[in-house]
Amino acid sequence: MNPPLQSTVAAGPRAPGVTNRPPGSADPFRAQSRRRLLRADVLTVLAWASVAGAVALWLADGGASGFSSLSGSFTAVGIVAGLAGMDLVVLMLLLAARIPVIDTTVGHDRALEFHRKLGKPALYLLLAHGILIASGYGMAEGLDPVSEAVALWVLVPDMWLAFVSVALFVAVVVTSLVGVRRRFPYEFWYAVHLLTYAAVLTAIPHQFSVGGLFAQGTWQRWYWLALCIATGAALLHYRVLEPLVATFRHQLTVSRVVPVTPGVVSIEMKGLHLRDLARSGGRFFIWRFLAPGLWWHPHPFSLSAEPVQFDAAGTGVLRITVRNLGHGSSQLAAVKPGTKVAVEGPYGLFSTAARSRSRVVMIGAGIGITPLRALLERTPFEPGNATVLLRGHSEAELYLGEEILELCRQRGATLFHLTGPRPAGGPSWLPETAAGAGHRLASYVPDVSDSDVYICGPAAWARSVLHDARAAGAGEEQLHYERFDW
Known part of the structure; x- marks a missing residue:
């Protein structure tokens, strides 16, 4: 069976500012991809080095001496858990700060994915910090952990703020669980999520005032002061000041x-x-x-x-x-x-900045077609090196289809309209007629294994396209899919 409706358009005038790559020249997109992947590796190393550095500085300031007794060992392990947990929280804030080097290296969607994945480990470490500290102090004073926790709350300045901080972290992590947050409107979840900043602010005082952990003159003190100030400045600049400037400028x-x-x-x-x-x-x-x-x-x-x-x-x-x-x-x-x-x-990274190959495939469904229209307008490719696949239940759901057809004619791209109901059995991103005939992504794009693939559409549908693209031989660096929702 032939593929569904295909509109093949020949080379024509190119969009302004887009030039063809001379035959035989090196592919600039592969070099671009290598640089981006190198930046990702560097950011990953820096992230884990920050956690290791926080613990190493504590050890360098005499922290290892706490392991000389059982109670001291509980307290020391609790301190390590607290340091690691707070460092993960800072990393979470930086991942959500929309810092350009992070955004253009891993993309907004993946940055928030890492942000969410760090939530549970950070919370577990902070809970372990509190339990182990209370246990260690209690052993030294002959009290059970609960009685010691109450005593710390009542007698130690700023300690009550630490308890409030942990409670706020619990609220943020619980409401971030997919099964929970989908029960509430976005505005409620967003308001609760802002408690992360309150949780961090209430956690800081006891770090500097209790037990001499960050005593004057220690490297730890300078490390945490610099880390907190830099994180706060990044959030203020990229989440508040830049949007205000952009709004007034434009x-x-x-x-x-x-x-x-x-x-x-x-x-x-x-x-x-x-x-x-x-x-x-x-x-x-x-x-x-x-x-x-x-x-x-x-x-x-x-x-x-x-x-x-x-x-x-x-x-x-x-x-x-x-x-x-x-x-x-x-x-x-x-x-x-x-x-x-x-x-x-x-x-986000749903742009030419993510390219790794000279060939490009753009696949959209429903309202996810519209970002592809803007990408098609500007991303560089030679005539014949681009394929666009639009998916909808009917032609009416191929939004901006006429504009996309005209762009394909101008730029020499191949366009497929894939319309019809979904298959009744099993997940497939193709229409029922195409899936039933055994068609796959490679049926429309034989060279998909050497192409960048941009995918935009509903999450379940996009997962099916990604699976098909991987099965056709496309590597992870060639697959570009980003959710724009919360």
Whole structure:
């Protein structure tokens, strides 16, 4: 059976600013990928070195002497657990700080994935810290751990803050569990998650005031002061100051809202200095529409078209395309022209910066098609070296399909429309007719093992595409999928 509808378009005029690579020249994307993977290795080493360094500095300041007795050993192990746990918490904050070197190395999605994975180990270490410290002190004073904990709460200055800190960490980790957070609206989860900052702030005082752990003149004191100040500065700069500067610099205002299909609209915005936002590809921004009932709700959307119509001052128009997938996104269809817009970003690695090969494959489903349209507009490739696959239940769900077809004609890309219902048995990202005929990704893209593969769509569907791409021989560095949700 032949593959479903295929629109093959020949080479044509290239998009502005995109040049072909001369035949026989070295592939620049492989060198780019090697540099990015090297940066990832360096960041990984630095992260684990920070944990090892915290413990090593404690040992260098005489910490090993605590192992001379049973009670001292419990206390010493508790201190090590606390140091390691707090260092992991700091790493979690840095991973969520949207620091550019992290964002452009591993991507926003993977950074938050690592952030979530560190949550449980950090909590377990902090709980072990409290239990072991109470046990060690209690052994030395002839008290059970519970009585010692009560005594520490009542008698030791700043210690009550440590108990509050642990309780806040428990609340954050529990509400971050997938099965729990899906029961609450995003705004509730986000408010609870802000308690992480309160948990860190309440944990710091007892570290510097109790037991002389970070005594004046010790390397430990300077290490933790520098680490806490640097982390706080990164959060303030990248999470607060940069978004404020971007909002005031670009002065975005909704110019019009254009229906695309039922339940889908494109929101066009005018602004200043929009050249700065060009070439973002499929990277996403966080938008806040400054209108009653909307201003406090962040919306992570990619551009569905590159900024255009620049004048000498960089004034232009940009566009996002939104589907009604819930209460928050449904309100955007009614946003009024003239509404001011706050913007953060761009974030993520869903862009040319992730490329590792000269060939590229773009696969989108539903509203996940729209970031591919912006990526297709700008990412470099030679005519014949790009394939675009759009998946939907019907042609109406291939959003911006006409625009994508025209871009494929201009740039010499191959376009497949994969429409139809899902297969009844077993997971497959293809339509029922194609899956039943035994088609796979390699049926449409025979050279997928030597291509970059960009995937954007619902999570379960994307996992099926990723599985198919791996089975076709694509390596992990060639697979680019990033969730824009929370």
